[in-house]
Amino acid sequence: IDAKARIVPSDPASTSDKAPDLRVIVSGVEIGAAWRRTSKDNNTVYHSVKLDDPSFPAPIYANLVAVDDGYALVWSR
Template sequence: MAQIGSFTRGENGVYTGEIRTLTLRVKATIRPCEREHDKAPDHRVSANGVEFGACWTKAARETGAEYLSVKLDDPSFPAPIYATLSQGDEGELKLIWSR
């Protein structure tokens, strides 16, 4: 698992940070959104005013700790990127890529 981003959470529930890969380096925001149905995302990911991802709130089975399950997609990607946004050891939120 590789860390591809780091975020902080504001009092308004908006996460701000940066996503970095070999081909991508953007300042991004993750904002809560209204859910239209049960499978709709809880948050939307955007950079430079363009939405390119969605997040769902999940809870770890063993600890019950909440995290965001993230899906990023863009026409320039060969396939969607799946990641989790969870609390790091030092209080920061880490975006961890998984395949």
């Protein structure tokens, strides 16, 4: 996959507790969403991310975490 994605805030007007905090956009199309979470171990804030697109064989589940020079998207299979 070679695409530039933008992560933008979701619509703040949503009243659902399950609504994502962020949206993942590629070429103007939403391909994913992220929900703010806090780890139980050390109270670190991260985002739980789900990416999905018809070109993917299955959705990708990952965590977006802050690192020294920005953010890292971490997933495993």
